[in-house]
Amino acid sequence: xxxxxxxxxxxxxxxxxxHSVFNVLEGEQLNEMTMxxxxxxxxxxxxxxxxxxxxxxLFCVNSGKIKITTTGFDGKEQxxxxxxxxxxVGYRALISNERxxxxxxxxxxxxxxxxxxxxxxxxxxxxPKLMFxxxxxxxxxxxxxxxxxxxLSQKNVRERMAEALLFLKATYGFEADQKxxxxxxxxxxxxxxxxxxxxxxxxxxxEFNQDKMIALNGKKISIINLPxxxxxxxxxx
Amino acid sequence: xxxxxxxxxxxxxxxxxxHSVFNVLEGEQLNEMTMxxxxxxxxxxxxxxxxxxxxxxLFCVNSGKIKITTTGFDGKEQxxxxxxxxxxVGYRALISNERxxxxxxxxxxxxxxxxxxxxxxxxxxxxPKLMFxxxxxxxxxxxxxxxxxxxLSQKNVRERMAEALLFLKATYGFEADQKxxxxxxxxxxxxxxxxxxxxxxxxxxxEFNQDKMIALNGKKISIINLPxxxxxxxxxx
DNA sequence: AATAAAACATGATAAAAATCATGTTTCTTC
DNA sequence: GAAGAAACATGATTTTTATCATGTTTTATT
Numbered sequence: 277x278x279x280x281x282x283x284x285x286x287x288x289x290x291x292x293x294x295h296s297v298f299n300v301l302e303g304e305q306l307n308e309m310t311m312x313x314x315x316x317x318x319x320x321x322x323x324x325x326x327x328x329x330x331x332x333x334l335f336c337v338n339s340g341k342i343k344i345t346t347t348g349f350d351g352k353e354q355x356x357x358x359x360x361x362x363x364x365v366g367y368r369a370l371i372s373n374e375r376x377x378x379x380x381x382x383x384x385x386x387x388x389x390x391x392x393x394x395x396x397x398x399x400x401x402x403x404p405k406l407m408f409x410x411x412x413x414x415x416x417x418x419x420x421x422x423x424x425x426x427x428l429s430q431k432n433v434r435e436r437m438a439e440a441l442l443f444l445k446a447t448y449g450f451e452a453d454q455k456x457x458x459x460x461x462x463x464x465x466x467x468x469x470x471x472x473x474x475x476x477x478x479x480x481x482x483e484f485n486q487d488k489m490i491a492l493n494g495k496k497i498s499i500i501n502l503p504x505x506x507x508x509x510x511x512x513x
Numbered sequence: 514x515x516x517x518x519x520x521x522x523x524x525x526x527x528x529x530x531x532h533s534v535f536n537v538l539e540g541e542q543l544n545e546m547t548m549x550x551x552x553x554x555x556x557x558x559x560x561x562x563x564x565x566x567x568x569x570x571l572f573c574v575n576s577g578k579i580k581i582t583t584t585g586f587d588g589k590e591q592x593x594x595x596x597x598x599x600x601x602v603g604y605r606a607l608i609s610n611e612r613x614x615x616x617x618x619x620x621x622x623x624x625x626x627x628x629x630x631x632x633x634x635x636x637x638x639x640x641p642k643l644m645f646x647x648x649x650x651x652x653x654x655x656x657x658x659x660x661x662x663x664x665l666s667q668k669n670v671r672e673r674m675a676e677a678l679l680f681l682k683a684t685y686g687f688e689a690d691q692k693x694x695x696x697x698x699x700x701x702x703x704x705x706x707x708x709x710x711x712x713x714x715x716x717x718x719x720e721f722n723q724d725k726m727i728a729l730n731g732k733k734i735s736i737i738n739l740p741x742x743x744x745x746x747x748x749x750x
Numbered sequence: 751a752a753t754a755a756a757a758c759a760t761g762a763t764a765a766a767a768a769t770c771a772t773g774t775t776t777c778t779t780c
Numbered sequence: 781g782a783a784g785a786a787a788c789a790t791g792a793t794t795t796t797t798a799t800c801a802t803g804t805t806t807t808a809t810t
Contacts, residue, residue: 346659348667349747356659372652377659401641411644414651415609421658422583422593422614428665429708430585433767462787471666473768478789494776495787510586670797699757710798715759731806732757 286310292338295362297409305403312395317387324365324380324388331370333390337363340386341448341459345468346378355469357417358383358447358459367410368417370396383459431510433472437480438509440470441490445499453498460495484508523547529575532599534646542640549632554624561602561617561625568607570627574600577623578685578696582705583615592706594654595620595684595696604647605654607633620696668747670709674717675746677707678727682736690735697732721745 287293288306301309315338318324324335327347342359356378359365369376370393382388400407427436441457448459467477481497484490489505491498499505524530525543538546552575555561561572564584579596593615596602606613607630637644664673678694685696704714718734721727726742728735736742 346663348663350667352667354663354666356662368652368655372649377656404638404641404644407641407644407648411648411651412609414648414655415605418605418651418655418658419614421655421662425593425658425661425665425708426583426585426591428662429591429705430587430589463789464787468666471662474787475769475789476767478787482789700759701757711757712759712799713797715757719759 287313290338292362296336297364297406297413298336300403300405300409301399305399309391309395309399312392313389315387315389318382318385320382320384320386322382324382324386325376326379327376329376331366331376331393333393334367334370334396335365335380336389336391337361337365338387338389340388341383342380342386342388343383343465344378344380353468354471355465357420358444360448364410364413368414371410383461428471433470433476434480434483435508435510436470436472437466437477438484438489438505439511440466441484441497441499441505442509442511443469444497450499455491455500456493456496456498462495522552524550527575529599533573534601534643534650535573537640537642537646538636542636546628546632546636549629550626552624552626555619555622557619557621557623559619561619561623562613563616564613566613568603568613568630570630571604571607571633572602572617573626573628574598574602575624575626577625578620579617579623579625580620580702581615581617590705591708592702594657595681597685601647601650605651608647620698665708670707670713671717671720671745672747673707673709674703674714675721675726675742676748677703678721678734678736678742679746679748680706681734687736692728692737693730693733693735699732 286306287298287301287310290298293299293301293306298309313333313336318340324342325331337359339361342363342365343355344357344359344365345353345355348354359380365380365388366376368374400410427439431439444457444459444461448457450456451458463478463481464474466481467474470477472480481490481492484505485492487504489499489501489508491500523543524535524538524547527535530536530538530543535546550570550573555577561579562568574596576598579600579602580592581594581596581602582590582592585591596617602617602625603613605611637647664676668676681694681696681698685694687693688695700714700718701711703718704711707714709717718727718729721742722729724741726736726738726745728737
């Protein structure tokens with residue numbers, strides 16, 4: 277595990293702050309936070325934190341994409357969540373004073389700040405608005421998890437696969453061409469989110485491709501027929 | 514939908530308060546809360562709140578058991594969570610100022626208090642400890658949801674069924690005989706938690722019964738061989 | 751207590767999805 | 781740029797699970 281490279285900038289000038297939970301901080305609070313954070317760059321595939329580790333601070337993604345995974349029963353990986361710039365990562369274990377129940381791994385080169393635990397707790401207490409932002413983030417994550425439970429319980433693999441592509445699109449958006457999903461995942465990683473075997477995942481993507489619903493180019497997936505994809509996902513009503 | 518019957522008691526004398534998020538309140542705060550809550554009794558099967566409704570307050574279960582469900586795609590019910598005395602219910606939608614994404618239905622006669630929304634928000638702001646208790650509750654619910662996701666993704670129906678029985682035992686405990694799970698659910702409800710068909714649920718319970726792992730008596734399920742049940746659930750080591 | 755409805759049960763069948771096997775392509779790394 | 785590894789792909793087979801069908805038991809209602 278290579279050591280991430282560090283660099284520093286003031287939080288006041290952070291270009292993603294306004295899209296993060298820290299948008300509610302002002303003036304002197306930002307200078308104070310700058311003094312209690314440090315920023316590092318990570319290469320693709322590096323661990324930001326690992327299952328069973330002890331949190332020492334809160335991670336805030338400056339740039340890059342992250343997968344949050346947990347290890348299942350025969351060591352099989354489950355992707356629980358994806359993060360992008362502006363997202364905080366590892367907040368649950370930190371706040372509830374537990375070891376990490378999941379790992380965070382970069383999906384591409386990334387720069388991520390870590391905010392000192394003691395300072396973060398102090399900021400939470402002194403700034404109810406910040407606490408409220410964190411609560412809203414947790415609330416969204418809980419809602420997303422519950423939606424995922426319903427899908428896994430009630431939809432078949434084909435529907436879940438279509439839904440996963442829509443989820444990736446919603447999370448990371450399109451590239452400049454307005455159709456290619458702006459993230460590269462292996463088929464195995466997609467399967468680990470959808471809850472299926474790698475083979476079934478590959479097969480379904482091929483089928484979607486043959487049906488001209490999507491186009492495949494290596495790891496890049498383009499959505500050609502969005503209405504059809506939505507219909508395949510069997511989204512409510 | 515029958516109207517629940519109301520009755521009142523002071524929160525200071527509430528017998529479940531110390532097992533709830535309100536254990537951190539003291540003295541005058543309790544009198545104030547008493548003035549901003551009202552308590553009602555519900556018959557088995559009544560709705561406490563319903564999907565798409567607007568929250569008007571926070572529910573706190575005094576006695577009785579509650580299922581939190583959401584409606585899936587062809588109207589199929591999904592049980593997301595179960596609540597018991599001391600649990601708060603409906604907090605997520607309330608806090609994030611949304612309509613309910615799920616419904617709460619009593620599994621038996623219950624008495625449930627509703628704490629006025631405006632007062633609750635005021636209490637949250639003025640009492641960081643209370644906010645922190647709510648955050649911890651949400652954190653536990655999120656963890657539970659993520660564990661459920663891993664099960665649904667990676668375990669087969671038999672393993673999930675065994676796990677569900679262990680979950681019911683962990684949630685509601687045993688009756689006086691120290692083996693009968695202290696809750697009555699229909700096979701369909703269990704299936705709606707496990708994410709399987711009612712028939713598969715019935716079949717697996719029959720099998721577990723034949724294997725002398727459990728005993729069945731109507732809706733009552735007794736755990737006869739706990740180690741075997743744990744092994745069947747394929748719980749992590 | 752009679753009747754209806756809901757819940758439980760079980761066999762037979764069909765559909766869905768995992769697994770196994772094997773081959774090809776695409777990345778990494780020396 | 782060659783060798784090896786990882787990722788992708790696809791057919792065949794087996795396993796798992798849902799669905800359909802039908803009957804019984806339990807619970808609720810008049």
